[in-house]
Amino acid sequence: MPLKTLPLADPGRPDLSSPLAFLRWLQRGQRRGQVLATCWALLEMGCQAALPVLVGLGVQAVVDGDSGALWRACAFALALVAVSALGTVLLHRQAVWNWIHAVCQVRQLVARQASHLGSGLSRRIATGEVVAVGSGDVEKIGWYVELIARVRGAVVVWLAVGAAVLAVEPVLGLAVLLGVPALAASVWPLLGPFQRRYSEQRALGGKAGELAADTVAGLRVLRGIGGEELFLDRYRAASQKVRAAAVRSARIRSLMQAQQVLLPGLFVVGVTWYGAHLAADGRISVGTLVAVYGATVFLAAPLRILGEAAHAWSVARVSAGRTVRVLALTRTEGTGAGPLADPAHGDLFDPVTGLTARAGELTAVVCGDPDFAGALAERLGGHVPVAEGGRAEPSVRLGGTELDAVALDEARAAVLVHDKEPVLLSGTLAALFDIPSSGRVDPWEALATVRAQDVLDALADGARAASGGGGGEGGDGAEAVMAAEITERGRSLSGGQRQRLALARSLLADPPVLVLDEPTSAVDAHTESRIAAGLRQNREGRTTVVFATSPLLLDRADRVVLLRDGRVAASGVHRELMRTEPAYRAVVTRAGEPEPVGERPAAAGTVRTESRSDA
Incomplete structure (x- = not known):
């Protein structure tokens, strides 16, 4: 039986109108898998349901002394067992594939959304929330999607067993047909409280994950300022809240599981008691009683599946709601207004603030609020993410053309926004610089511009140490440096070294318009002065916007713009x-004004205590 190759070439366009619609869309995406799983479930459970009939025939054959009927019943029972085993194997194989398919599809959707929104995703939804969706929530969704086929099989087999018992004994048949749905429905009153408690547990878990991610990202700075214990206490408190919420959810879950064992057991006892009375009165044979008892006991399996489905639905609905919230975030999309005429020679204008970055000039922007500066830097790149149903701000215009009106890829090629928190992925230095570029700037020129010789020396030393210290003559060559490994997020480098490598990567891309948000905040003053001079020379004739408050950078700008209260x-x-301008002087010199509230030195990489020691 051929299976699809994962990951999928295209995860599709999901229905995000509601969590239930999203779950239905996932099921429609694997129709063949759902049909096969339903067929194998019918085969497995149908054989298991028919087995008590053959056992009853065998018992009756013993009572009647009919050895031929006994051998026939045993042969058919062995055949049913073999077919049931085959159905079990095929069902398990298909069910696992359905689960993997759903999980992989949702993870691809989340990854595509994160790639599409870029840094705007973390501004809309906490990082811990995205991690929770991409890990625990997708598994719950996959569980529910996989279970639906087994639920269909359980319902069909229950109806068949009920009809068969009804034909033999109407009262017992009615008990089976009416008792099973009544027992299945008995768990529903507990689903509402369970969903509320589970939603609370997942929300607290997302917050704890966000706190953990922020702590790990800023661990170097936390150690420097002695804040490890403070954040550890915060995480302990958050984890205890998650534990308490999980215990509250488990209490309801334990009641649901106890109910799934107790009520079917009482049902079997009642049906068996009534059947025994019928057998004692001679109204049914002993073999029929055994068959009815076996069929009733078998019905505990469909009941367990229905109870499992109720639990899966309750958690999948919560998980699907969280997933839909992530996937519903959107960017302003292009309207087909045509390509940008000449992005390298057009002014960049923001109608919200009135900021204009003239073509071919280095424009510095001074803003006392770092959060507002980061949001503005992102908006200058166009196609800013907006929440579902939200209203987007007026689009930034490049050369008179709205960036939101052109295709996203074209806007990204025209304007590159260098994030305040650039990420260095693990790999070689050559892989870090293997990016689309104009070809005007080579990697060595970009590295020289950011004065990264000490970074290259550190990478070369690390490469020699990794190879046992025997780098030889070629160990200091250009190829050896480019082959040097960078650890995940560049953790083996200092904050200033990571920042300069990321800046060199942006300079290598050489876009028509480059937007930099505090690109030298983590380097010492001497290095910053040299970078400022190199940056002006490297970007000569190209449009560059720098958000900064450092006089060393501001003095090199062709033009400086001061923003106050969101306007020029x-x-x-x-x-x-x-x-x-006294207001400008106050922001640049930090005189007479308090430090901006909400600056995040650890995560943003703007801590001068660390950076000024980075020579």
Whole structure:
């Protein structure tokens, strides 16, 4: 039986109108798998349901002394056991594939969404929430999607058994047909409380995951300022809240499981008691009683499946709701307004703030609020993410053309936004620089611009140490440096070294418009001065926007723009603004104004205590 290759070439376009619609869409995406799993479930459970009939015939044959009928019943029973075993194997294989298919599809959707929204995703939804969706929630969704086929099989077999018993003994048949759905429905009153408690547990788990991610990302700075114990206490408190919520959910779950054992047991006892009375009165034979008892006991299996389905539905609905919230986030999409005429020679204008970055110039933007500066830097790249149903802000225009009106790929090629928190993936230095670029700037020129010789030396030393210290003559060559391994997130490098490598990667791309958000916040003043000079030379004739408050960078800009209360308040050169604008002077020198609230030194990589020691 051929199976599809995973991951899928295209995970599709999901129905995000509701959590239930999303779950139905996943099921429709694997129609063949669902049909096969239902068939194998019918084969497995049908054989198991028919087995008590043959056992009853065998018992009756012993009572009647008919050895031929006994051998026939045994032969048919062995055949049913063999077919049931085959059905079990095929059902398990198909059910696992259905689960993997659903899990992989949802994970691909989440990964595609994260790639599509970029850094805007973490501004809309907490990182811990995204991690929880991509790990635990997808498994719950896959469980529910896989279980649906078994539920169909259980319902069909229950109806068949009920009809067979009804034909033999109407009262017992009615008990089977009416008792099973009544027992299955008895668990539903517990689903509402369980869903509420499980939703609370998942929400608290997402917050704990976010706290853990932030702590790990800022561990270096936390150690430097002695804040490890503080964050450890916070995580302990958050984890205890998750534990308490999980215990509350488990209490309801334990009641549901106890109910699934107790009520079917009482049902079997009642049906058997009534059948025994019928047999004692001579109204049914002993073999029929055994068959009815076996069929009734078998019905505990469909009941367990229905109870499992109730639990799976309750958790999958919560998980699907969280997944839909992530997937429902969207960007402003292009309207087909046509390609950008000449992005390298067009002014970049933001109608919200009134900011204009002139073509071919280095424009510095001074803003006292780092969070607002980060949001503005993102908006300058166009196609800003907006929540489902939300209203997007007016689009940034490049050369008179709205960036939101052109295709996302074209907007990204025209304007590159260098994130304040750039991530260095594990791999070689050559792989880090293996990006689309104009070809005007080579990697060595970009590294020289950011004054990264110490970074190259550190990578070369690490490569020699990894090879046992015998690098030889070729160990210091360009090829050896480019082959040096960078650890995940560049953790083997200092904050300033990571920042300079990321800046070199952006310079290598050489986009028509480059937006930099505090690109030198983690380096010492001497290095920052040299980078500022190299940056101006490297980007000569290209449009560059730098969000910064460092005088060393501001003094190299062709034009400096001051933003206050979300609008352009003044513009000019750095030294002129220092003389004529008290508000500008207060932000740049940090005199007379408190530090901006909410600055995140650890995660943002803007901690001067660490950076100024990075020579």
